[in-house]
Every structure is written in C-alpha cells, then in structure tokens.
Amino acid sequence: MTMILSVTKIGRAMGAAALVAGLAFAAPAFASEAGGPVVETQSWSFAGPFGRFDKAQLQRGYKVYKEVCSTCHSMNLVSFRNLADAGGPGFTMDQAKALAATIKVKDGPNDAGEMFERDGRPSDRFAAPFPNDEAARASFGGALPPDLSLIAKARAVHRGGASFLGDPFTLYAEAGPDYVYNLLTGYVEAPHGVTCDGALQYNQSFIGGTCIAMPPPLTDDIVTYDDGTKGTVQNYARDVAAFLMWTAEPKLEARKSTGLKVMMFLIVFAGLLYLTKRKVWSSVAH
Amino acid sequence: MSGHSTYTPSNGFTRWIDSRLPIIRLGYDSFVAYPTPRNLNYWWAFGAILSMMLAVQLITGIVLVMHYTPNTLMAFNSVEHIMRDVNWGWLMRYMHANGASMFFIAVYVHILRGLYYGSYKAPREILWILGVVIFLLMMATAFMGYVLPWGQMSFWGATVITNLFSAIPLVGDPIVTWLWGGFSVDNPTLNRFFSLHYLLPFVIVGVVVLHVWALHVVGQNNPTGVELKSEQDSVAFTPYATVKDAFGMVVFLIFFSWFLFYSPNYMGHPDNYIPANPMVTPAHIVPEWYFLPFYAILRSIPDKLGGVLAMFGAIAVLFVLPWLDTSKVKSATYRPLYKQFFWVLVICGLGLGYLGSQPAEGGYVVASRILTAWYFFHFLVILPVLGLVEKPRPLPESVTAAVLAKNAAH
Incomplete structure (x- = not known):
C-alpha cells in the first residue's frame, strides 16, 4: 500500500512528465513538414465575414477555365444557368444562354427511339472533355485530370504546427484557392538531385508527391482578357482559383450575408436575455 | 418529482385534462416548479444546450432526408444537389454537419463538468450511466452520418472502423461481412448506415427522457457537491433556470453560427469533397475530430484486438466510474489533489486528440502510448487511491451557507 501511496504522490509529476515527453517525441515530426509543399497565402475578396466574390474576377476566371482547364478537366456539378445566379460571376441570363448554345448535347431518345444532338441549354451542365474517366486516363498516360467542381474545397495544405488553432479566430477558410493558385504557379526548376520520370513535372506546391502529371497549363498571354487585365500566369492562376472557389461554394455570398443578420439578431437577443x-x-444570492 | 406535486389546474378544461392524462402537471412539475440549486454556474447550461442541439440535428436531418439519396452512385451528388439547388439546402446541410461537431463540443463539456463536480456519485450513478449510453449512441450515430455523403473519408472511415470488428477472435470476419452486407463497404453498407442513422437519434431521444427522469428523481448536483438540505437551497426552475439556460443557449448559438456561417468546413476534412473511390486510399485516413482521442488510443496498441479493446475500454471505464472513485466528497472544489489530476486528464485528452490526427509513426506513437497509459492510470489507479489518501477541504454546511460565504467574501 505504501508503494501505491507514493505513486499517487508523484502522479502529478508523472502527468507533467508524460506531456513533456509526448511533445518532445512529437517535435521531430514537425520538422519534417518544413520540406512540404510551398503555399503562400493570397489575399481574396471573398475572405472574411464580409467577403464577396469579385464578379469581374470570376468572369476572367471562367474564361481561363473555359479556354485552358476545360480542355482536360470536367466540371460536372455546374450548369450554364449557374453563371447567371445571384452571388456568382454576374453573367446575364442571355449571356448564359449564349454560352450554353456553344456546346452540343447528346439527348434522347426521341419518339422514334433515336438519340440525337441538340444545342446546349442553360440547364445543361458544362461539357466534359471526355465521355468517361477511362477515356481521360487513356489520353493522359493513366493519369486522371480530377473534376474541378469542388476542387477548391477538396484540397488544402496543412500549414504545420498549431496554425489550425488560430484559424477559427482569423476565419481563414481559403486554403483551397490558396493551394490552387500555388499549384498553378508552382512549376519551378527542380531542386538539385530531384528528377521526375517521363512526362511528370516538378511542382513545389503539389501535395500528392514531388512530381505531378499535369504539365504547366498556364503561360503568359495564353488567354486574352476582355477587360484589359494583364495576361500573366499569376493573374490567370489567381482568377481561376477564385472562379473555382465559386464553383465549389456557389452560395458563399448568401451564407455570409445570412450569417451577418443571424449574428446581429443573436447578439441583441443574448444581450436582452442577459439583462x-x-x-x-x-x-x-447565488 | 422529488416531493409532491404543487400543480393546481386553473380552469375546468385543465382540470378535465389533469384527471385523465396529467401531462400538464408533468410539465409543470418538471420545468416550472422543479427545485434547482441556487448556486449553479454556467457549466450547468450545457444540459439545455445539448437538448437544443439534439433538436437541431433532428430537424435539419429530417429535412436533409427529403433530398438525399442513399445510393453509392447518387449519394455524393445528392448532397451537392442539396448544397447547390435546394432552397436553403446549404444552410440545412452545414447546420447538420457543424451541428454534429457542436453537439460533441457540448457533450464533452457536459461530461467534464460531471467529472469535475463528481456528478456521477451516489445517488446519481444511473443518471451518469444513462449519460454514457447517450454518448455511445451519439458516437454510433455520428459515425454512420459521416458515411452518408459518400466522400473519400466517408468510405475509408467506414472501412477502417468496420474492419475493427475483424479483430474479434474466430467470428471476426463473418461479423464484418455481416455488418457490410457483402464483401466490402458498398451499397448495402450505405443503406443500412442510412437506416440506422435515422433510427438512432430517436433512441437517443428515448434515453434522454430516461436521463432527465433520473435527474429529476435525484435532483441536480451543484458546484459544492453538497446535497440540497432545505427549501432555501433551491429556486424554482422557472423563471430562474429557464432564463439562465436560455442565455447560455443563445451564447452557444453565437459560437455555433461563427463556424456555420464563416468557416463551415473548418471541422471537416477536404478529402470528403472527393467522391468515394475504393481504388484510391487517402494518404491519411482520419476520423472526425471528436473521435480523435479514441482513435489515438486504438492506434497506440501494437496489437489489433488489443487496440480495439483499449478503445472500447476507454469508454467502458466510464460506466464503472461511480465505483472507481472512492472519495465521498463530490466537488473538485474541495478536493485539492483531484482538482489537479482532473486538469491533467483534460490535457491528456487534448493531447490524445492531437495525436489521433497525426500519422501513426515515430514519436507520435510513443506519445500516444504514454497518454493512453495515463488515461487508464487516472481512472483505474489514481481515482481509487486518491479517495483514500486525499485530505479534502472542509465542506460548507449547505448550499446556502456556501453562497452566503462567497458573497460575503466579495
């Protein structure tokens, strides 16, 4: 019994020791993250509680997506009508109709039991470049270009350490678009001693490994902006990342503006209840 | 319900009701006249907050089911249909997903409040055990709910967790096949998880009724841990507890809204926005944050069966907690040593949670083992021994005496 008693007395010290030991063992693992993907955070118009999409930026991003990304990537969850939705790129319904009409859609069967082709309508989804994943893989040596509808929410880079503890306070929720931007601008010279097999490319921001199957998609002046914005890789990357945030989270503006009203109501209500x-x-007395 | 009913029907109609089904009397006795300790602090508001969150989950869940399709080919896109095309669907779905996290935040606070103030001790053992049952049901419900969107983490989380049952000797593999309804996690698995995910919340409601019933028989514990002795130790539930709980609930809703409206994916995992793909395993399979401490315990044991037993043991130990703690004093306020061990346990739990989110390798595993050992050491060794050796501080005469002494000191 005396032995157990002394154990209890030093229990407190043991608890502290266990914690210190735990942190000490964990420390080397943090260090390994230093060599991880490079992600520099960007400034986004849609960040923070009052954030809104920049319509001109979304329209530019749509153009980059359409002329560059969509040649390999599908975007199966987005319809042309969405381009005219509130809180989106701000195209008119007529513009959305005109854009939809540029594609051909296989429909049917008709009364005669035949499949037929018709012009696209606003209710049609964006056209996929390949009929199925297998066809896409066959064209890219086995690599599948992922669907881009949700990509800005489906990717994020751990910034390491305890940064996640600060995010609820700073409301950092743009890890996805930050990653997209950095990936698109991350094709740099491979460091000494790093080689990529065959058609693979070195990308300093890729989270899936050292080398990526996607060749650098953007070069300066590859897309001509209609609003006079300079056609640089950085501008393309930033605009298309913003556009992809909108396709991933089309109700972002409704969410944030509803949130403001709800917050104001709850704070006043809480004040009254407190009084x-x-x-x-x-x-x-209590 | 402790003591006789003070309800008197005020008119002919309520008298007629009262002599046939005394439901108004039940409500009056439980939520109006019910004596509640006058010294409760805001940690006691989490019971009401949990009832609110259960209602939020039920209502949003019932609406979501109107638009969701439990089929492996359609589930993922039906959730995106809710997010994109259903009026206010994004709000319902984010409320439900974040609501689950809020539910667990509230339940962990509620459990820790019980641990700190000794709310599991006689005569509240059954009340406590019912609470642990609710916690287990919540875990099962949340786990199956996370599978429904059929993203990568849904699929692989389901695969990892159901595979745990294969650790059972002899019948492990047949049990896993039976759980899956096939030879892998697939459409039959999704369908039964959906069915059970809809069923279990109502089971939770039932056990919550028992939990509240037991509470109203034995009465609430309070920060002194001294049982109520006279009428002046308590106040009527309404308006005193009602308005205080209402304030606590609205403050909690502000906290909830902060995440819901401004960072709704903070507590989720990006991989769950990738449709489930049985051919591609994610780099790190992690459960939802509220399971991370238990996940760390699971992985800290090098043996599969041992890990499963340790994980379930970590909850099972809570069932016998009333008999592991040998101290007669309830509140940590009057237990100088227990108070410190309590906080060490809290830090141990947070540490396990962090480790559960990290890859099971190197220093992380060693740290998980140390903290897992500490977790069980706390319940199985420290608590029984502490009650015998600790010298508690003198208890107040009564709740009222404690309140008056505190107010005099200010």
Whole structure:
C-alpha cells in the first residue's frame, strides 16, 4: 500500500512528465513538414465575414477555365444557368444562354427511339472533355485530370504546427484557392538531385508527391482578357482559383450575408436575455 | 418529482385534462416548479444546450432526408444537389454537419463538468450511466452520418472502423461481412448506415427522457457537491433556470453560427469533397475530430484486438466510474489533489486528440502510448487511491451557507 501511496504522490509529476515527453517525441515530426509543399497565402475578396466574390474576377476566371482547364478537366456539378445566379460571376441570363448554345448535347431518345444532338441549354451542365474517366486516363498516360467542381474545397495544405488553432479566430477558410493558385504557379526548376520520370513535372506546391502529371497549363498571354487585365500566369492562376472557389461554394455570398443578420439578431437577443437574467436573479444570492 | 406535486389546474378544461392524462402537471412539475440549486454556474447550461442541439440535428436531418439519396452512385451528388439547388439546402446541410461537431463540443463539456463536480456519485450513478449510453449512441450515430455523403473519408472511415470488428477472435470476419452486407463497404453498407442513422437519434431521444427522469428523481448536483438540505437551497426552475439556460443557449448559438456561417468546413476534412473511390486510399485516413482521442488510443496498441479493446475500454471505464472513485466528497472544489489530476486528464485528452490526427509513426506513437497509459492510470489507479489518501477541504454546511460565504467574501 505504501508503494501505491507514493505513486499517487508523484502522479502529478508523472502527468507533467508524460506531456513533456509526448511533445518532445512529437517535435521531430514537425520538422519534417518544413520540406512540404510551398503555399503562400493570397489575399481574396471573398475572405472574411464580409467577403464577396469579385464578379469581374470570376468572369476572367471562367474564361481561363473555359479556354485552358476545360480542355482536360470536367466540371460536372455546374450548369450554364449557374453563371447567371445571384452571388456568382454576374453573367446575364442571355449571356448564359449564349454560352450554353456553344456546346452540343447528346439527348434522347426521341419518339422514334433515336438519340440525337441538340444545342446546349442553360440547364445543361458544362461539357466534359471526355465521355468517361477511362477515356481521360487513356489520353493522359493513366493519369486522371480530377473534376474541378469542388476542387477548391477538396484540397488544402496543412500549414504545420498549431496554425489550425488560430484559424477559427482569423476565419481563414481559403486554403483551397490558396493551394490552387500555388499549384498553378508552382512549376519551378527542380531542386538539385530531384528528377521526375517521363512526362511528370516538378511542382513545389503539389501535395500528392514531388512530381505531378499535369504539365504547366498556364503561360503568359495564353488567354486574352476582355477587360484589359494583364495576361500573366499569376493573374490567370489567381482568377481561376477564385472562379473555382465559386464553383465549389456557389452560395458563399448568401451564407455570409445570412450569417451577418443571424449574428446581429443573436447578439441583441443574448444581450436582452442577459439583462432579463440579471433582473430575475437580482433578489436571489447565488 | 422529488416531493409532491404543487400543480393546481386553473380552469375546468385543465382540470378535465389533469384527471385523465396529467401531462400538464408533468410539465409543470418538471420545468416550472422543479427545485434547482441556487448556486449553479454556467457549466450547468450545457444540459439545455445539448437538448437544443439534439433538436437541431433532428430537424435539419429530417429535412436533409427529403433530398438525399442513399445510393453509392447518387449519394455524393445528392448532397451537392442539396448544397447547390435546394432552397436553403446549404444552410440545412452545414447546420447538420457543424451541428454534429457542436453537439460533441457540448457533450464533452457536459461530461467534464460531471467529472469535475463528481456528478456521477451516489445517488446519481444511473443518471451518469444513462449519460454514457447517450454518448455511445451519439458516437454510433455520428459515425454512420459521416458515411452518408459518400466522400473519400466517408468510405475509408467506414472501412477502417468496420474492419475493427475483424479483430474479434474466430467470428471476426463473418461479423464484418455481416455488418457490410457483402464483401466490402458498398451499397448495402450505405443503406443500412442510412437506416440506422435515422433510427438512432430517436433512441437517443428515448434515453434522454430516461436521463432527465433520473435527474429529476435525484435532483441536480451543484458546484459544492453538497446535497440540497432545505427549501432555501433551491429556486424554482422557472423563471430562474429557464432564463439562465436560455442565455447560455443563445451564447452557444453565437459560437455555433461563427463556424456555420464563416468557416463551415473548418471541422471537416477536404478529402470528403472527393467522391468515394475504393481504388484510391487517402494518404491519411482520419476520423472526425471528436473521435480523435479514441482513435489515438486504438492506434497506440501494437496489437489489433488489443487496440480495439483499449478503445472500447476507454469508454467502458466510464460506466464503472461511480465505483472507481472512492472519495465521498463530490466537488473538485474541495478536493485539492483531484482538482489537479482532473486538469491533467483534460490535457491528456487534448493531447490524445492531437495525436489521433497525426500519422501513426515515430514519436507520435510513443506519445500516444504514454497518454493512453495515463488515461487508464487516472481512472483505474489514481481515482481509487486518491479517495483514500486525499485530505479534502472542509465542506460548507449547505448550499446556502456556501453562497452566503462567497458573497460575503466579495
């Protein structure tokens, strides 16, 4: 019994020791993250509680997506009508109709039981470049270009350490677009001693490994912007990342503006309840 | 319900009701006249907050089911249909997903409040055990709910967790096949998880009724841990507890809204926005954050069966907690040593949670083992021994005496 008693007395010290030991063992693992993907955070118009999409930026991003990304990547969850939705790129319904009409859609069967081709309508989804994943893989040596509808929410880079503890306070929720931007601009000279097999490319920001199957998709002046914005890789990357955030989270503006109203209501309501509570309890010592 | 009913029907109609089904009397006795300790602090608001979160999950869940399709080929896109095309669907779905996290935040606070103030001790053992049952049901419900969107983490989380049952000797593999409804996690698995995910919340409601019933028989514990002795130790539930709980609930809703509206994916995993693909395993399979401490315990044991037993043991130990703690004093306020061990346990739990999110390798595994050992050491060794050796501080005469002494000191 005395032995157990002394164990209890040093229990406190042991608890502290266990924690220190735990952190000490964990420390070397943090260090390995230093060599991880390079992701520099960008400034986004849609960040923070009052964030809104920049319509001009989304329209530019759409153009980059359409002229560059969509030649290999599908975007199966987005329809042309969405381009005219509130909180989106701000195309008119007529513009959305015109854009939809540029594609051919296989439909049917008709009354005669035949499949037929028709012009696209606003309710049609964006056209996929390949009929199925296997066809896409066959064209890219086995690599599948992922669907881009949700990519800005389906990718994020761990920034290491305890940064996740600060995110709820700073409301950092743009890890996805930050990653897309950095990936598109991350094709740099491979460091000494790093080689990529065959058609693979070195990319300093890729989270899936050292080398990526996607060749550098953007070069300066590859897309001509209609609003005079300079056609640089950085501008393309930033604009298309913003566009992909919108396709991943099309109700972002509705969410943030609803949030503001709900917050204001709840804060006033809480204040009134607190005053009521004080009044009710004022005659009772507690 | 402790003591006789003070309800008097005020008119002919309520008298007529009362003599046939005294449901108004039940409500009055439980939520109006019910005596509640006058010294409760805001940690006691989490019971009401949990009831609110259960209601939020039920209502949003029932609406989501109107638009969701439990089929492996359609589930993922039906969730995206809710997010994109259903009016206010994004709100329902984010409320439900974040609501689950909020539910667990509240339940962990509620459990820790019980641990700190000794709310599991006589005469509240059954009340406590029912609470642990609710916690287990919540875990099962949340786990199956996370599978429904049929993203990568849904699929692989389901695969990892159901595979745990294969650790059972002899019948492990047949049990796993039976759980899956096939030879891998597939459409039959999704369908039964959906069915059970819809069923279990109502089971939770039932056990919550028992939990509240037991609470109203034995009465609430309070920060002194001293049982109520006279009428002046308590106040009527309404308006005193009602308004205080309402304030606590609205403050919690502000906290909930902060995540819901401004960072709704913070507590989720990006991989769950990738449709489930049985051919591609994610680099790190991690459960939802609220399972991470138990996941760390699972992985800290090098043996599969041992890990499973340790994980379930970590919860099973809570069932016998009322008999492991040998101290007669309830509240940590009057237990100088227990108070410190309590906080060490909290830090141990947070540490396990962090380690559960990290890859099971190197220093992380060693740290998990140390903290897992500490977790069990706390319940199985420290608590029984502490009650015998600790010298508690003198207890107040009564709740009222404690309140008056505190107010005099200020």
